[in-house]
Amino acid sequence: MFMRRSMLLTAVVCLSLSTVRAWAQDSAKGSDADIAAIKQTVADFYQSFSRQDAHATAMTFAEDGDLTNMFGIHIHGREAIEQKFVALFKGILKDANRTDTVRNIRFYAPGVAFVDADTVLAGTKRADGSVGPVRKGLMIVVMTKQNGLWRISNFHEAEYPDQPVPVIPTQK
Numbered sequence: 001m002f003m004r005r006s007m008l009l010t011a012v013v014c015l016s017l018s019t020v021r022a023w024a025q026d027s028a029k030g031s032d033a034d035i036a037a038i039k040q041t042v043a044d045f046y047q048s049f050s051r052q053d054a055h056a057t058a059m060t061f062a063e064d065g066d067l068t069n070m071f072g073i074h075i076h077g078r079e080a081i082e083q084k085f086v087a088l089f090k091g092i093l094k095d096a097n098r099t100d101t102v103r104n105i106r107f108y109a110p111g112v113a114f115v116d117a118d119t120v121l122a123g124t125k126r127a128d129g130s131v132g133p134v135r136k137g138l139m140i141v142v143m144t145k146q147n148g149l150w151r152i153s154n155f156h157e158a159e160y161p162d163q164p165v166p167v168i169p170t171q172k
Contacts, residue, residue: 030107034150038143039102041150042117046100052089058082062144062151070137070157095123095131100139111145119157136160 030038041060048056058081061067067075067084075084085093100117107113117139124132137159144153 030113035105037150038105038113038115041143042100042102042115046098049098052094054082054085054089057085060152062146062153065151065153067155070159092125094125097122113143115141115143
């Protein structure tokens with residue numbers, strides 16, 4: 001009798017845990033509407049950036065968002081991010097054009113997604129005023145859904161090297 005109850009209890013616990021796990025995985029998948037909204041926020045970011053609209057660019061960020069650019073400069077908070085873009089759009093990014101193409105969206109929990117996007121940045125100015133080369137890189141962001149809107153909570157950029165990366169032979 002004790003053995004039968006133990007087996008039954010074990011079966012119920014296992015079933016409960018597998019149901020909770022399946023629910024958590026399903027709820028972290030994200031809906032088609034969430035995917036579309038995330039892609040739209042990324043598009044809003046690079047389109048407002050390319051128009052040199054500091055306010056609209058900053059509005060794609062969460063109120064307490066963080067930005068770390070290709071040079072490692074860190075800015076915290078939407079207001080500070082906007083002020084940084086105001087200065088950049090008057091200077092080295094005055095004529096810049098940016099595109100970010102989403103390559104991957106991964107949901108880790110309801111309302112939390114990691115997004116990778118290929119970045120192309122053209123028209124930046126060098127210190128001497130000449131136009132710099134086209135820069136390519138990866139935008140890595142954590143986005144959160146706040147009040148029904150997807151916002152950038154944490155933004156990082158990594159610039160791809162100008163030279164091809166050497167192929168490292170694999171050991172057999």
